[in-house]
Amino acid sequence: MAANKSGQGGATIFETGVDFAVWSHNAGQIELCLFGKDDKELARLPMERGDDHVHRLFVDGLKEGARYGYRADGVYAPDSGLWFDPSKLLVDPYAKELDRPFVYDPLLGTFGAETQHLVPKAIVTRDIRVKPEKPLFKPGGFVYEVAVRPFTILHPEVPEAQRGTVAALAHPAVIAHLKRIGVDAVELMPITAWIDERHLPPLGLRNGWGYNPVGFMALDPRLVPGGVAELRDTVAKLHAEGIAVILDLVFNHTGESDRFGATLSLRGLDNLSFYRHLPSRPGELVNDTGTGNTVACDHPYIRQLVIDSLRHFVLGAGIDGFRFDLAPVLGRTVNGFEGHGETLTAMLADDVLADRVMIAEPWDIGPGGYQLGNFPSPFLEWNDRVRDDLRCYWRGDDWKTGPLATALAGSSDIFSRDGGQATRSVNFLAAHDGFTLKDLVSYSGKHNEANGEQNRDGHNENHSWNNGVEGDTRYPDIICRRRDDLKALLSTLFATRGSIMLTAGDEAGRSQHGNNNAYCQDNEITWVDWAALDDELIAHTAFVSGLRKRFSVFSEMNFFSGNGDVEWISPSGQPMSVQEWETPNGSTLGMLLSTRDSESGKAAKLAILLNRSGGEETFALPGPAAWCPLAPDASKKSVTSAAVPRRSVVFYLQS
CATH class of the missing domain: 3.20.20.80 (Glycosidases)
Structure with missing residues (x-):
């Protein structure tokens, strides 16, 4: 068994074995633990620290599917931000597959309590790469x-x-x-x-x-x-459907949460490096997330x-x-x-x-x-x-x-x-x-x-x-x-x-x-x-x-210029007045948009009329052309005004 170098973390499969790497600045010693499918520990192997603080070990003859975890030894001084406890089996931060879900147990946060039987084992997997296509999603979607x-x-x-x-x-x-x-x-x-x-x-x-x-x-x-x-x-099948x-x-x-939480991975490997702490009190975790760490x-x-x-x-x-x-x-x-x-x-x-x-x-x-x-x-x-x-x-x-x-x-x-x-x-x-x-x-x-x-x-x-x-x-x-x-x-x-x-x-x-x-x-x-x-x-x-x-206007991301691409109207069909904008309990608003209609392939004018009141409101629609309602069951009859039911939004297209 010899040291190899393959980045700052993870298990990398080679023709003759598997290379393991894990980073820790403050650990005194890290051991690689190998397990059989019955959860029995097969080996506990010391890793070699490099000048870059990556601990490495190459295991000859190991193959894809092997199960593993780490143990980190060093100073246990939580008030100083150090949580090293070799009784804790630790999950590789670079693990890509686990053999079981996590299940909470108080022993996971108890110093000196063995957790091998509780912690999922990482599985050595071979990376399979796809050639990423251009993302299907576009802003505005x-x-x-x-x-x-x-x-x-x-x-x-x-x-x-x-x-x-x-x-x-x-x-x-x-x-x-x-x-x-x-x-x-x-x-x-x-x-x-x-x-x-x-x-x-x-x-x-x-x-x-x-x-x-x-x-x-x-x-x-x-x-x-x-x-x-x-x-x-699953991604491929969804992509095939657009x-x-x-x-x-x-x-x-x-x-891993606050100081009363579990030691599962990052905390056990190098808590002081991987989590934020108060500068004046290195044992106190910063809680900008509301979840303890x-x-x-x-x-x-x-x-x-x-x-x-x-x-x-x-x-x-x-x-x-x-x-x-x-x-x-x-x-x-x-x-x-x-x-x-x-x-x-x-x-x-x-x-x-x-x-x-x-x-x-x-x-x-x-x-x-x-x-x-x-x-x-x-x-x-x-x-x-x-x-x-x-x-x-x-x-x-x-x-x-x-x-x-x-x-x-x-x-x-x-x-x-x-x-x-x-x-x-x-x-x-x-x-x-x-x-x-x-x-x-x-x-x-x-x-x-x-x-x-x-x-x-x-x-x-x-x-x-x-x-x-x-x-x-x-x-x-x-x-x-x-x-x-x-x-x-x-x-x-x-x-x-x-x-x-x-x-x-x-x-x-x-x-x-x-x-x-x-x-x-x-x-x-x-x-x-x-x-x-x-x-x-x-x-x-x-x-x-x-x-x-x-209508392309909704998914376009540039701001409106105000030069004819958007107009705001009141039920009178006229531009909203300052008084109407500033009416505290205003209950109606019309939005006229210049856009492109993908069905006709032509430029179009769209009206969006909102009425939050408890009664029907009638909007006059500006001419000269008439307007057609857009709704699943709407009549195709052209109109010059729109009846907007209570508590509703309606759409009209200028014909």
Whole structure:
């Protein structure tokens, strides 16, 4: 057995054996542990430290499929940030496949307690590379956020063995639904290996979202039992149908949590290097994430681990892009957030990643944590101001006409900073975190009692309304009002300029019964009940999605010039006056857009008319040509005025 050099981490297969490498500056000794399929430890082998602090070992005769882990020995002094404990089996940060999921046990965080029987073993795998095609998703498209297991676990047409897995996304029935509503990209909530938060097992709950990772590359066997090959095959099948795949990744924290958490990987290998600590108290973890720890993404090792992880998913599975949870952590240094810091810059400059779609959730809870609009181009950014302004407008809040128009036009107030000429906004109404769209119009307050925290968790201000009754109801008029509100919200979202995102099931009236923090509900609360979906809402989503594809104006990213490309009108058909803009309770707005109609191939004028009032409003439509309504059941008769029903959005095309 001899040392070899193959980068800063991972297991690399050669003709005569396998080379192992793992980085640690502060460990006194790292040992490689090899295991049989029965979990029996076959060997414990000391590794050789190099001048670059990479510990290496080449094992002659070892082959693909071998199982392994690491043990790191050194000083155990948590108050000094040192957590070395050789009783802890550690997962390789560069592991690409694991032999089982993580299961929380208090022993994982107990000093001196052996954890070999608890920790998944990494599997030596051979890298298979695909030639990445140009990403299918283009800014301005329709992103569909999917939690893999809840989305397919109850699908009646998916074979039982595939339900709840990545492979299920490639089933023809699932693809048919995605194509019906015009999805351009599925954004998969985390599918890398995660562990339950330690307070969940005593409550009989499980993390169903995956935002508590241990490995950045290794796929979770519960969601992707076929490993990278399963992901690669699913991506290929979705690509064949014109649907891109975006991965939601978590680099901001790990499931090792605070000082009372588990020692599973990075903590045991070099806690002081890999996590952020208070400069004056190196034993105290910085908690910019709200989850107990914050990954030091400006550390050269972590920076390279992030880059290598992204490259792995592009080259190994053909992934089109990435969404980054609590993305300011990627730009954090000891001086705060740096939008053009080394890690973000390296991500955009890498030759494999340069053309990938990059989406930031532009906030964390650390100092200066709200960074909407401050990520470097071409990053797209989740825009929670659009979310809140659209919700508040349709709830009936005062002073929301101007914010509504700004949202519809691409949020130039945010993205024109530093000379920006185009929007980078990802507009959404609801996401995994918070109310579902149906719950938004069905509950005035959150109902998280099932989470076991006495309804203290989750956001308190949701800008929601219940239409007269809290929660489920059999009153037909309330059911009708809620459906009308959902249609109006969906129409507004699909009429915004920029990219848009919809969470799976929101197109069909999915409810979580008022739970706005359902991360721990791996059960019927979050599972999509395909038999109960509202086909009328699905049809409406398909209609407005079709309009978005038909007219180029929505997906174009440059800001409006105001020179005839957009006009704002009142019901009189005249331009909005200052007084009308400033009317506190204004309930109507018309938007006239110059665009191109892909059906005719010609320039066209489109009218989008919004009415949030409780009664019908009539809009005069400017001439000289007449207008035709755009709706699934609309008459083709040309008109010069439009009757806009209560609580609705209508579309007219100038004929």
